[in-house]
Structures are given as C-alpha cells and as structure tokens.
Amino acid sequence: MRDWVGSCLAEKLAIMRERRPLIHHLTNYVTMNDCANMVLATGASPVMAHAPEEVAEMAAIAGALVLNVGTLTLPWIESMMIAGKAANQASVPVILDPVGAGATGLRTESCRRILEAVKVSVIRANAAEAAVLAGLDGEVKGVDAVSGDACAAARALARRFGVVAAVTGVVDYVSDGRQTMKIENGDAWMARLTGTGCMASSVTGCFCAVEKDPLVAATAALAFYGAAGEIAAGRSSLEEAGPTWPAPRGPMTFKTAFFDAVYRLAGERAAQLARVEAIGMVE
Amino acid sequence: MRDWVGSCLAEKLAIMRERRPLIHHLTNYVTMNDCANMVLATGASPVMAHAPEEVAEMAAIAGALVLNVGTLTLPWIESMMIAGKAANQASVPVILDPVGAGATGLRTESCRRILEAVKVSVIRANAAEAAVLAGLDGEVKGVDAVSGDACAAARALARRFGVVAAVTGVVDYVSDGRQTMKIENGDAWMARLTGTGCMASSVTGCFCAVEKDPLVAATAALAFYGAAGEIAAGRSSLEEAGPTWPAPRGPMTFKTAFFDAVYRLAGERAAQLARVEAIGMVE
Amino acid sequence: MRDWVGSCLAEKLAIMRERRPLIHHLTNYVTMNDCANMVLATGASPVMAHAPEEVAEMAAIAGALVLNVGTLTLPWIESMMIAGKAANQASVPVILDPVGAGATGLRTESCRRILEAVKVSVIRANAAEAAVLAGLDGEVKGVDAVSGDACAAARALARRFGVVAAVTGVVDYVSDGRQTMKIENGDAWMARLTGTGCMASSVTGCFCAVEKDPLVAATAALAFYGAAGEIAAGRSSLEEAGPTWPAPRGPMTFKTAFFDAVYRLAGERAAQLARVEAIGMVE
Numbered sequence: 001m002r003d004w005v006g007s008c009l010a011e012k013l014a015i016m017r018e019r020r021p022l023i024h025h026l027t028n029y030v031t032m033n034d035c036a037n038m039v040l041a042t043g044a045s046p047v048m049a050h051a052p053e054e055v056a057e058m059a060a061i062a063g064a065l066v067l068n069v070g071t072l073t074l075p076w077i078e079s080m081m082i083a084g085k086a087a088n089q090a091s092v093p094v095i096l097d098p099v100g101a102g103a104t105g106l107r108t109e110s111c112r113r114i115l116e117a118v119k120v121s122v123i124r125a126n127a128a129e130a131a132v133l134a135g136l137d138g139e140v141k142g143v144d145a146v147s148g149d150a151c152a153a154a155r156a157l158a159r160r161f162g163v164v165a166a167v168t169g170v171v172d173y174v175s176d177g178r179q180t181m182k183i184e185n186g187d188a189w190m191a192r193l194t195g196t197g198c199m200a201s202s203v204t205g206c207f208c209a210v211e212k213d214p215l216v217a218a219t220a221a222l223a224f225y226g227a228a229g230e231i232a233a234g235r236s237s238l239e240e241a242g243p244t245w246p247a248p249r250g251p252m253t254f255k256t257a258f259f260d261a262v263y264r265l266a267g268e269r270a271a272q273l274a275r276v277e278a279i280g281m282v283e
Numbered sequence: 284m285r286d287w288v289g290s291c292l293a294e295k296l297a298i299m300r301e302r303r304p305l306i307h308h309l310t311n312y313v314t315m316n317d318c319a320n321m322v323l324a325t326g327a328s329p330v331m332a333h334a335p336e337e338v339a340e341m342a343a344i345a346g347a348l349v350l351n352v353g354t355l356t357l358p359w360i361e362s363m364m365i366a367g368k369a370a371n372q373a374s375v376p377v378i379l380d381p382v383g384a385g386a387t388g389l390r391t392e393s394c395r396r397i398l399e400a401v402k403v404s405v406i407r408a409n410a411a412e413a414a415v416l417a418g419l420d421g422e423v424k425g426v427d428a429v430s431g432d433a434c435a436a437a438r439a440l441a442r443r444f445g446v447v448a449a450v451t452g453v454v455d456y457v458s459d460g461r462q463t464m465k466i467e468n469g470d471a472w473m474a475r476l477t478g479t480g481c482m483a484s485s486v487t488g489c490f491c492a493v494e495k496d497p498l499v500a501a502t503a504a505l506a507f508y509g510a511a512g513e514i515a516a517g518r519s520s521l522e523e524a525g526p527t528w529p530a531p532r533g534p535m536t537f538k539t540a541f542f543d544a545v546y547r548l549a550g551e552r553a554a555q556l557a558r559v560e561a562i563g564m565v566e
Numbered sequence: 567m568r569d570w571v572g573s574c575l576a577e578k579l580a581i582m583r584e585r586r587p588l589i590h591h592l593t594n595y596v597t598m599n600d601c602a603n604m605v606l607a608t609g610a611s612p613v614m615a616h617a618p619e620e621v622a623e624m625a626a627i628a629g630a631l632v633l634n635v636g637t638l639t640l641p642w643i644e645s646m647m648i649a650g651k652a653a654n655q656a657s658v659p660v661i662l663d664p665v666g667a668g669a670t671g672l673r674t675e676s677c678r679r680i681l682e683a684v685k686v687s688v689i690r691a692n693a694a695e696a697a698v699l700a701g702l703d704g705e706v707k708g709v710d711a712v713s714g715d716a717c718a719a720a721r722a723l724a725r726r727f728g729v730v731a732a733v734t735g736v737v738d739y740v741s742d743g744r745q746t747m748k749i750e751n752g753d754a755w756m757a758r759l760t761g762t763g764c765m766a767s768s769v770t771g772c773f774c775a776v777e778k779d780p781l782v783a784a785t786a787a788l789a790f791y792g793a794a795g796e797i798a799a800g801r802s803s804l805e806e807a808g809p810t811w812p813a814p815r816g817p818m819t820f821k822t823a824f825f826d827a828v829y830r831l832a833g834e835r836a837a838q839l840a841r842v843e844a845i846g847m848v849e
Binding site: 029032033036037040041046047048049050051053054057058061255256257258259260261262263264 | 594595638669819
Binding site: 028029030031033034070071072073074100103104105106107192193194195248249250251252253256 | 312315316319320323324329330331332333334336337340341344538539540541542543544546547
C-alpha cells in the first residue's frame with residue numbers, strides 16, 4: 001500500500017513542480033498569505049479570487065479549487081458555489097475545508113449547502129468538524145476539543161457524502177468509505193500555529209491537481225506535509241544521510257523552518273519518511 | 284501594587300494555558316494572522332468570525348471578544364455591535380481597539396457608536412486614538428503622531444466611557460479613571476512592526492478571559508507582552524539565570540523572536556520582569 | 567543616468583525615513599500584512615482602508631495611494647475610484663498594481679475602468695499584465711507565464727495610458743513611453759514568495775511620496791528593493807566592506823532576511839549596488 005503513495009510522492013511531486021498548476025482558493029482572511037506561500041513552496045501556483053463575476057472563469061482554468069469557510073459570509077458561500085459548479089463542469093477537483101463546522105449553525109449549514117450543490121473530491125477536516133458533518137454530533141465538544149474516533153469520523157463522512165475524507169490530527173486518516181489510510185507523519189509543533197489545517201487543505205489541492213485518484217492524492221499530500229513538519233521540528237533529516245535541523249526555539253522559528261522544509265523536500269525523500277498504512281477495507 | 288499583577292501573571296497565565304479560552308475576534312485584515320498566532324502563543328484559542336448570522340453564537344461561547352476597527356466598513360461595524368451585545372448578555376468581556384480613531388470621521392464615529400451600544404471592558408489604544416475618543420482633540424496630530432500626555436488620555440478616556448483604558452506607547456498606562464497603573468516594559472523594536480498594537484489588544488483579551496478585574500487583566504497583559512518584547516530584543520533573559528537571546532538583525536528576526544518569547548515566557552518570569560507602578564488615585 | 571537614481575536613493579530615502587509619509591493602500595487580502603511591514607521597513611507609514619465612507623478623507627492626507635486589485639470585487643473597485651479621484655484632487659500620486667489583468671475579464675476591465683477615471687502616476691505590473699493592458703494580448707499565456715518582451719510591454723503600456731510603467735521580472739523596465747530605464751537588481755528567491763510584486767508596488771509608493779518625477783521614483787524604488795533582495799540572498803553585502811549574510815535555507819528564511827535587509831539598507835549603499843541603465847529614447 002505504501003508503494004503507490006511513495007510512487008505518487010516521487011513522480012507526481014516532480015510533475016507538479018514542473019507544471020506548477022494553478023490552485024484557485026476561496027479561503028479565509030486569516031491564513032490566505034500562509035496558504036499562498038505554502039502552495040508556492042510545495043510546487044504549484046496559488047491564486048485567491050472570490051468575486052462572483054470572476055470565480056467561474058478562474059476555477060475553470062485551475063488545476064484544483066480549494067474552498068475554505070474559515071471566515072465565511074453568505075456572499076462568499078454564494079461565490080464558492082459558483083466556483084464549485086464551474087470546477088465540476090471543467091473536471092477540476094474540488095477540496096472543501098469546513099473550518100468550524102459545528103461551532104455555529106451558519107458553518108454547519110453552509111458546508112452542507114456546498115456539499116449538496118458541488119461535487120467535492122476531498123473534504124479535509126479535523127475530527128470534530130468531520131464528526132459534525134457526518135452526523136455523529138454526539139462526539140463533538142466545542143470548536144477545537146474532540147472526543148471520539150477520527151478514523152470512524154473519516155469513514156462516516158466519506159460514506160455520507162460520497163467523497164474522500166481526510167481527517168487530520170495527531171494521526172491522520174484518509175478514507176473513501178471503503179478503504180482507509182492511516183498516516184502517522186507530523187509533529188506537535190504544527191498544532192501551535194494557526195493555519196496548519198488550512199495549509200494541509202491547500203497542499204491536498206496541489207496533489208489533486210496532478211493525481212486523479214483523490215484517495216492517493218490526499219494520502220500523499222498529508223504524508224509529504226507531515227514529513228516536512230518532522231524535518232522542521234528537527235526530528236527527521238532533509239536528506240537520507242544528512243543532519244537534522246536544530247530544534248525550534250518556538251512556534252515562529254518552527255514556522256520558518258516548516259515552509260523551508262516543504263520547499264526543499266523532494267518526493268523521493270518524502271516517500272522514505274512516509275508512515276502510511278492501509279488499515280483494511282470495511283464492509 | 285505589583286503584587287497582584289505578579290500573582291495574576293503567575294496564576295492566571297497558568298490557568299489560561301490549561302483552559303485555552305476562545306478569544307473571538309472581529310478584527311482587521313492586515314493583522315488577523317498575527318493576532319491569531321499571538322493568541323495561540325500566549326495560551327488561548329483564537330477564532331475570527333464576522334458574519335452577522337453567526338457572531339452572536341460565537342461571542343456567547345467565547346472567553347473574550349476583541350473588536351478592532353482597523354479595516355472597518357459599515358457592515359463590519361454592524362456585526363461588531365451584534366457580537367458585542369451577545370457578549371454583554373453572556374457576561375463575556377469586550378475589548379475595543381479603536382485603530383485610527385481621529386484619522387477619519389468614520390472611525391471616530393464608529394467607535395463612539397460601538398461604545399454607546401456595547402458595554403466595553405477595556406479600550407486598548409495609542410495615545411492619539413485615546414485622546415480623540417476622550418474628547419481631547421486638540422492634542423492629536425495625524426494618524427500616528429501624538430502630542431500630549433498618554434497618562435492623561437488614559438484617565439480621561441476611562442472616565443468618559445466608564446471603561447478601563449489601556450494606552451500603549453513607550454510607556455503604557457492602564458486606568459479605570461481613578462486608579463492608574465504605569466507599565467514600563469517593552470522595546471523600541473515593537474514599533475517597527477505592523478500589528479503590535481492589535482496584538483496587544485488580543486493579549487489583553489486573553490487575560491480578560493481568566494481575570495475578572497479588567498484593570499488587573501490589562502496591566503498583567505501589557506507587562507507580559509512588553510517583557511516578551513524585551514526578551515526578543517535581547518535585553519532580558521527568558522529564564523532568571525539564563526542567557527539573553529541575540530539582538531535582532533532587523534524587524535523580521537525580531538518578529539520571529541517575539542512570538543517565540545511569548546510562547547516560552549512563563550508567568551513567574553514575566554512577574555519578575557514586570558515594571559509596574561501604581562501612580563496614585565485621582566479625584 | 568545612474569547619477570540621478572543614485573542621488574534619489576541617497577537623498578530621498580533619507581527624507582522619507584525622516585518624514586515617514588502615509589502610504590494609503592486599497593490592496594488585496596493575501597499580502598496586506600507583508601505590504602504594511604514592507605512600507606514600515608522602507609521608511610514610511612502604511613495605512614489600509616477601503617470603506618467608501620472614508621477613503622477620500624484618508625487618500626487626501628496620504629503621501630501616496632496604492633491601488634492593488636489582487637482580490638478585487640466590484641465594491642472595492644468603487645472604493646478605489648473614490649480614493650483615486652480624491653488623491654488626484656489633492657495631488658497625491660497614485661500607483662496601480664493590476665494583479666492578474668488578463669486572467670479574467672473582471673480584472674482586465676476593472677483596471678481599464680480605474681485608468682479611465684483616475685490619473686495614475688505609475689503602473690507596477692509583471693510583463694503579462696502589462697502586455698494585456700497595453701493591448702498586446704497575443705503575447706500573454708495564462709496568469710503567470712509570459713512570452714514576449716517586458717521592455718516593449720513597459721513602453722507600450724506607458725504610451726497607451728500616459729503613465730510611467732514599471733514592469734518587473736528577472737530584469738525590470740521603467741518607462742514613460744519615451745525614456746526607458748533597465749534595472750538589473752534582484753534575486754531569484756524573490757519569485758518564490760507570494761507578494762513580492764505587491765510589495766514592489768508599495769515601495770514604489772513610498773518613493774513617489776518623496777520624489778515628484780515618477781520615472782525617477784519608480785526606478786529608484788526597484789533598484790533599492792532589488793538590492794535588498796540581493797543582500798537577503800547572500801549575494802551582496804549590506805555595507806561596502808562588510809560580510810555577506812548567509813544564503814537562505816528556503817523561502818521563509820529568505821523572507822525574514824529580505825525585510826531585515828530593506829530595513830537596514832541605507833540609500834548610499836543602495837546607490838552603489840544599483841545596476842541601472844538608460845536604454846535610450848524612442849520615437
């Protein structure tokens with residue numbers, strides 16, 4: 001199972017870095033700059049555009065479309081639906097990041113409206129957001145805290161909407177409802193920065209632009225992203241025989257190192273660092 | 284007088300870092316990312332949300348609400364009033380940052396409207412903004428330049444609106460109109476970055492979420508924040524017997540060090556570094 | 567020809583850093599924070615404000631107005647036109663950054679509407695955007711890729727709209743339609759970050775606030791900005807006899823060094839590093 005992830009990392013990342021596909025975002029104000037720089041560091045071209053008059057035109061020429069409801073309003077949701085439908089028509093994969101689903105009615109409801117109107121390839125969420133959208137409301141507490149099973153949430157979410165669900169946390173799970181991948185890359189420093197979830201969705205978009213199977217693309221994206229986090233934290237080395245970077249002094253030295261690691265991490269090395277496991281088919 | 288500030292720093296910061304209260308922001312586009320990361324580094328959980336349909340719901344579950352008019356528009360001001368009223372009903376403290384009050388009529392007027400409609404706990408401002416809102420217009424020149432007395436502006440602002448006024452500059456003053464605290468922490472590097480005022484308001488929100496007395500909370504917040512600035516500038520040490528960090532090469536190495544210092548600064552050490560003085564009761 | 571650029575750098579930068587003129591921006595969400603910090607590092611005072619009720623008031627007291635359509639919507643374009651007209655009335659120079667012109671009809675059309683309604687001093691663009699706006703559509707491919715001659719695009723754009731066109735890329739060209747300056751400062755790391763174009767427009771605004779001739783101001787701005795990029799990349803030294811900084815580990819260490827270099831670069835040293843050439847009059 002690791003084989004096709006490794007091959008996706010090695011081959012598809014190289015293709016991405018050559019083609020530099022356009023990743024069109026309608027995303028939140030808080031992390032737009034980080035998402036743009038993360039897409040550049042990964043190897044693609046970011047564009048942020050949300051005017052209803054232009055989103056269809058932009059989405060149609062993109063390699064992937066990322067919809068993130070972090071600072072949503074009703075007009076932005078309308079623009080997301082226009083962009084999403086245009087992406088669907090042009091066979092451009094759509095990634096949804098349902099930031100804060102469950103925290104307010106507007107967020108939960110808006111995500112459901114998008115999922116009804118637009119064919120989404122991947123939902124990238126945390127376990128609480130995934131559980132709420134999957135209808136497992138009993139397992140969610142507040143906006144950040146979560147009880148319950150991230151793996152179960154990924155499976156349930158995938159089945160409910162017929163998507164690939166990529167649920168990130170200490171361990172990440174990517175599921176299409178039948179097959180589920182467990183990814184154990186990443187580092188605790190990533191949770192001490194705002195936007196590491198948003199950026200994971202953007203990197204997922206980058207891989208979806210070059211890999212047709214969203215289960216493979218999302219798994220490869222999260223393994224790559226997590227491996228870069230380990231390098232930035234000083235736990236893994238950038239090159240097989242190379243030294244590790246110094247441990248971060250705090251969240252901002254980690255952040256600096258994280259973007260640098262993403263930029264410098266080759267697909268072959270990411271494949272070596274990937275800790276990916278297929279945890280069985282269900283049903 | 285320093286005793287209760289020191290105790291607030293040591294005890295309340297520890298409580299904050301355990302509970303991680305939600306700090307709901309309606310703030311400006313320019314510094315949203317910095318404010319979110321500053322709240323995380325301090326020890327709380329940031330959320331930015333401004334849709335009129337959800338702000339009341341979000342504010343009601345928050346530990347504090349920060350309203351910042353840096354890139355205001357009329358619809359955002361409306362959302363701020365909805366959020367502020369919901370916070371008042373739920374006894375959630377409200378912090379107002381009147382960015383640019385006095386620079387345009389819209390800013391001055393919008394801040395006054397918010398102060399009429401919402402019970403604000405703390406106004407965190409620079410001396411020019413404070414003087415304008417307090418009605419001491421003669422002492423303000425332009426949007427950044429200030430003549431006049433920051434201490435007098437803090438007192439006058441506190442009295443005029445029945446709030447705690449936290450006026451930051453080379454020296455900070457926190458006043459409830461009767462009692463005024465002088466805080467001499469901080470470093471000149473802080474003024475060479477955008478958003479250090481906005482972030483001071485966010486950190487004030489963090490402390491208000493765990494300390495009921497806004498005079499104590501704002502004083503502790505500014506002493507903590509300024510002490511972290513001194514550490515980042517290489518002037519104070521992070522640990523009592525520890526080495527100082529290297530002097531910044533420029534504003535961005537300072538910024539990186541500043542966030543790292545906030546993240547790593549313990550309440551006990553901040554209390555040691557605090558230069559806080561009660562400068563007497565008036566009336 | 568280099569003489570007046572060098573003198574502008576040495577004298578006008580010193581004047582800017584003393585006066586700290588207000589640079590009013592209506593710009594995109596993605597790079598607002600970077601533009602604000604870049605203006606501060608260069609030596610001026612940034613303000614971002616877009617409400618239609620206040621932009622005229624703000625623009626009238628500014629040293630320069632920067633209009634950037636990166637995340638445009640129709641209401642923002644309306645605010646840009648109000649601000650631009652107020653700037654014209656107050657003889658405040660206007661800089662336009664037509665981000666993504668040619669990528670969508672809305673962008674191209676909005677830039678043309680601004681150029682009809684507002685007297686713009688400098689258009690700062692990449693070669694693709696410049697070619698589209700100049701009507702040389704055949705030479706543009708996609709949103710980032712460009713074929714064709716940046717120098718020709720600068721000249722054509724300047725003539726078509728009676729402005730100074732500052733077209734940046736591997737080599738920068740600044741033209742008033744008759745006289746064209748070639749600037750060979752800069753480094754490849756600058757293209758690996760989002761916002762280096764936006765920030766170039768902001769720095770152009772800073773220089774336009776202290777130098778009346780927009781051809782001189784834009785040339786000096788781009789030489790200064792590019793020289794700082796070379797220092798950050800470890801290729802030039804900050805002081806004539808000083809050591810070079812270490813090579814960046816990746817885009818974020820470059821970014822940190824870039825802001826620090828802008829902050830620390832004196833006009834005299836920038837004039838030494840400037841590689842500016844007048845490439846002849848045409849017509």
